[in-house]
Amino acid sequence: MANPTNLSRRMTLSNIVQAITTYGPISRASVAKMTGYSKQTVSEIVSSLEEDGWVQTVGRTEGNVGRRAVVYEIVPDAALVASVDLGGTKVRVALCNLSGAVVAEVAEPTCKDGGEAVVDQIARMVNGATSNLGIAPSKIRVAVIGVPGVPDLETGHINLAPNIIGIDRIDFSSLLRVRLGIEVIVENDVNLAALGEHWMTHQGDKDDLVFLSIGTGIGAGVVIGGQLVRGATGGAGEVGFIPFGADPTEPESLKVGALERVTATSAIVGGYQQETGMQKTVPEIFDAFVAGEEAAAKVLQTAASYIARTIGAIAAVIDPNCVVIGGSIGAREELIRMIEQEIARNFPRSIPVEASVLGNHAALAGGTAVALSRLHIALFARDLPGANIVVPPPEIETFQEGAA
Amino acid sequence: MANPTNLSRRMTLSNIVQAITTYGPISRASVAKMTGYSKQTVSEIVSSLEEDGWVQTVGRTEGNVGRRAVVYEIVPDAALVASVDLGGTKVRVALCNLSGAVVAEVAEPTCKDGGEAVVDQIARMVNGATSNLGIAPSKIRVAVIGVPGVPDLETGHINLAPNIIGIDRIDFSSLLRVRLGIEVIVENDVNLAALGEHWMTHQGDKDDLVFLSIGTGIGAGVVIGGQLVRGATGGAGEVGFIPFGADPTEPESLKVGALERVTATSAIVGGYQQETGMQKTVPEIFDAFVAGEEAAAKVLQTAASYIARTIGAIAAVIDPNCVVIGGSIGAREELIRMIEQEIARNFPRSIPVEASVLGNHAALAGGTAVALSRLHIALFARDLPGANIVVPPPEIETFQEGAA
DNA sequence: TCATTAGTTCGTCAACTAACCGAACTAATA
């Protein structure tokens, strides 16, 4: 009964499920008031949902005048989704239930053989997580994979992912779909991180958000109106290629990006070496800066200036509510302070800049958001025009650093 | 009857109107096939639409096997919209009917008194156009005004519009709404131009489009997924403020934009003066370039390079399908050739760049698109979730240069 | 050439079903 053929019934069902999901636990009378449907219609649909195991009672109201209301909520474990963050060095898998809670999380070093071996690894980790918990694998309905590259929706290849060999020559999503037997969505990891930050911390009032990841490279995920912007060729957010900073006509700039050459790891390490003749890692340079070393300050200042100007360029094009900064370099509070100062010097208005709250779990959270939204649509809003169910995020701790 | 209370009836009505609008003239049987509704339902709704004067028969099919079908279309003049392009020197007003055809167009020099005098002028021009044609003013349902500034939706002020004095201190949209007695939508002119180019020439396959206007200033209109991107503070597309090009920390850069200083009129005129000591206008410099003068070539080349890098920056952030270039400088074919070459030198992949087809009528076309879409929603899709009716554009000549 | 017949499509009518609502009711509680 949870999948009526009729369009208007599906719409009603979808609206009622959305209300229970967002405001649950909630009584049928309240749902009726909120949605505008009659109590009787709500009762009818809620009982069909209960029969099919999608909602359950969780007690009754108390203390109010009048008859006590029976209160319903979504059955959290009625279905699960898998969110996978496939990194160059580590694979993270989280199984989440319908309320966004993580029921299992595992991490492993990425299989160095690349290609199909990685597909095998992910499938094994996802299935392993269910069997450990004694959950039927069929409970998992959707898997979202964050990958460090640009997925080609037509061929299933993942391009520009130098860290995982051979993944640009296999139909990654189809192979994984066959292996897992469920719907598989492949998305760039920075894009997912942007969606994750938006879902967990910036929903509602601030619907235009850019997640800027700064580490060995620099890249952004762009969310406008709550929707991810991928671009015509999947190249949206490749801000390292903004043709300013280093001379954009040099071959190296065309290869890694003119702006990436002055903002990412190599710029800081290289700049420090030029300044001092010494080879230090980025964390070491930050330590030196905190200890008051002038060369370190100068190098970081230069990077911060270019990063600020990158943010200015982004703001000039799409004017987001907020820029969230993450990545191994971007996560440093000291750097964010400098970036804020540099924005004030280089751009006519202020741009809200924040440190990522989710750290290296942002992509995992974003994958969960995408998977849950997709699952809700598949379950309760099939073929509905303009359907875009927003699942409320779980507690922030769920996805915070150190959870795995 | 054209405004049923019931949600599902409204949805059906909206779908059927959309089908007739898009594919009309069309028979009821064809509408039934296309929409999936039964012939009866379609007949019922079409006759109520006919009764209310929204659709009309336009003959019958012929030549096909079987009974001849009665063919319907939207009554083009059942309602009108006004599209107004308020420029610093000129006010253009176009009255358009439901099929996008321009039924009247007038232009006047902008009233120099600014402020409320301009509101008066627009109201007079709109109402004057109807009385000239002997049309009841009540036929006009929506007016969209393109303005050279950033409209503040809350106060109704229009900020950053130095060419029209006092317009940043009055509630422009409310005043005009009262004067015209209809719904008034105020939007930045470059944004409307972007929507106009998208509507008339790039609908469907190419839904991510940026319109780049280059003249006394440089600015862009950003369309993603067919929707206009305004940004959190209405500042999306202010690409002149990208903090590269001129030194962004200089006061002048913070005032007019670092990139504007090296791409717009003053950069070309100033550059030419520095190069030759002579003061020439931009058209004169273009003429000199065509005549083979080296100094002119060098100056234009430099501007083209920075414009190309601006486009590269846009592409790196949102990766549009296409960048359409307009404005008094941007319209020059010679410049577009140079820009294309410079993009190839400065950016790792090609970016489709095109000259504006609509010229200085782009904003007028965009205003019409917005007004018609808004009107259709108000008439046939009130309060429908995800309603976004797309009115098919008229013949391209309708809005092409020289029409007024 | 022209009537006849077959096949196709359009559009309407009648009967039916699904969805939803409103009103009246029962139940529970401060």
Place this chain on the structure above:
DNA sequence: TATTAGTTCGGTTAGTTGACGAACTAATGA
């Protein structure tokens, strides 16, 4: 006793299905 929750029942509306007549084209045969 007022108020809120939830159910039952009957009715309205939207939309479907299927049968059918009307209108047409195309092929056929005298």
